[in-house]
Amino acid sequence: MKLCSPLLLGLAAALSSAFVISPPHIWTKLILTHHWPSTFCSMEHPVCHPNISYWTLHGLWPDKGIACNSSWHFNSSQIEDLLPDMKKSWPDLLNPSSAAFWKYEWQKHGTCAAKAASLNSQHKYFSKALELYHKLDLDSILKKFDIIPSETYYKLSQIEGVIENFYNVKPKIQCVHPSKNADVQILGQIEICFNPDFTLMDCEKQFATEKMSKGDWHNLIADNKASGFSVCDHDMPVYYPPPS
Numbered sequence: 010m011k012l013c014s015p016l017l018l019g020l021a022a023a024l025s026s027a028f029v030i031s032p033p034h035i036w037t038k039l040i041l042t043h044h045w046p047s048t049f050c051s052m053e054h055p056v057c058h059p060n061i062s063y064w065t066l067h068g069l070w071p072d073k074g075i076a077c078n079s080s081w082h083f084n085s086s087q088i089e090d091l092l093p094d095m096k097k098s099w100p101d102l103l104n105p106s107s108a109a110f111w112k113y114e115w116q117k118h119g120t121c122a123a124k125a126a127s128l129n130s131q132h133k134y135f136s137k138a139l140e141l142y143h144k145l146d147l148d149s150i151l152k153k154f155d156i157i158p159s160e161t162y163y164k165l166s167q168i169e170g171v172i173e174n175f176y177n178v179k180p181k182i183q184c185v186h187p188s189k190n191a192d193v194q195i196l197g198q199i200e201i202c203f204n205p206d207f208t209l210m211d212c213e214k215q216f217a218t219e220k221m222s223k224g225d226w227h228n229l230i231a232d233n234k235a236s237g238f239s240v241c242d243h244d245m246p247v248y249y250p251p252p253s
Contacts, residue, residue, distance in 0.1 A: 035124060036071030038210065039203040040181075041141050043067060044238075046102055047158070047250045048185055048197040052237045058102050062158075062252040063148040066099035067198065068114045069138035074121030081120050083112040087131045094139050111135070125205060137207070145201060150175050162193060162246035176201065179211040183238035184247065196249045198238045 043064040050059030085108050088095065101110035119134040128134045154171040156163065165182065172180045180201050184194035202212040241247060 036073040036121065037205065038072040038212075039122065039205070039207075040068075040070040040072065040200050040212065041066075041138065041145065041203065042070060042198060042200050043142075043147055044198045045196060045249070047252050048195050049102055050253070051195070051250070052185060052197075054103060056103060058100075058105055059253040061100065061102070064151075064199070065102070066138060066142050068118055069122065069134070069141070070118045071122045071124075074124070076117050077121040077124065079116070079120075081116075081123075083108070083115045084131065085111070088135050091132070091135055091139065095135065098139055098142055099135075127205075127207075141203065141207065145176070147172075147199065147201070156249070158249050158251035160251070162248055163196075165241050165243050165245075165247050168196070168247065168249075172199070172201070176209055178202070178209045179213060181212040182241045184241040185237055186239060186242075191245075193246045193248050194241055196241070196247050 044067040045064055046061040047059045050057035085092070088111075095111065096105070099111065101107055103110075115131060115134065119128075119131065122128045122134055123130070128137055151157070151168075151171060154175070156168055156171055168182060169180065172178075172182075178201065180199055182196070183198040183200070185197045186194050200212055202210050204210045
């Protein structure tokens with residue numbers, strides 16, 4: 010019997026690992042979602058607090074899975090040290106004194122993100138979301154390049170261009186379309202995406218071996234539809250409403 014050399018064994022192992030496909034429940038992308046409070050509060054929310062003049066966190070969403078562990082309940086005592094920053098950076102615009110928004114985000118998205126060791130606790134999940142939010146500092150970057158709330162309309166390409174040139178990745182920018190015949194769309198939400206190692210990536214990028222299931226795709230679309238946001242139209246002016 011011939012024995013394989015260590016070199017051949019190593020090569021075989023490398024080749025076999027190169028073709029391993031991640032299990033369908035393991036996410037491959039994180040979506041850091043910001044929303045603009047003035048737009049959110051204008052969308053049929055009679056009780057809202059739109060007097061915030063900066064982009065706030067909507068959530069940190071893995072691209073696969075939804076409500077992955079219904080028995081893993083949200084516990085605010087586990088993120089007590091984060092609460093001052095959470096209230097400022099990730100506020101519940103409908104009920105600032107409530108933790109219901111964070112509970113919802115944890116149960117729907119955090120329990121799925123937690124399949125990765127880097128996010129496998131409530132504290133890791135929320136602190137990482139805050140860390141990425143502050144590192145991006147999207148609000149300051151937009152202001153730095155003169156994308157500010159205004160009664161003058163923008164082209165979508167102006168907003169996209171600032172984000173793409175500064176971060177070197179393509180975001181997903183979403184708007185509210187007031188009606189089918191509207192001649193302007195309202196800037197509402199901006200998604201910036203990360204690889205599992207928390208490096209930036211294009212939001213539309215997917216790996217050839219890791220396709221999003223129809224269920225996961227529909228869940229992400231449903232998240233945005235529930236919020237009233239959809240991808241902005243490149244041919245329509247964009248209104249970036251000043252804070253109330």
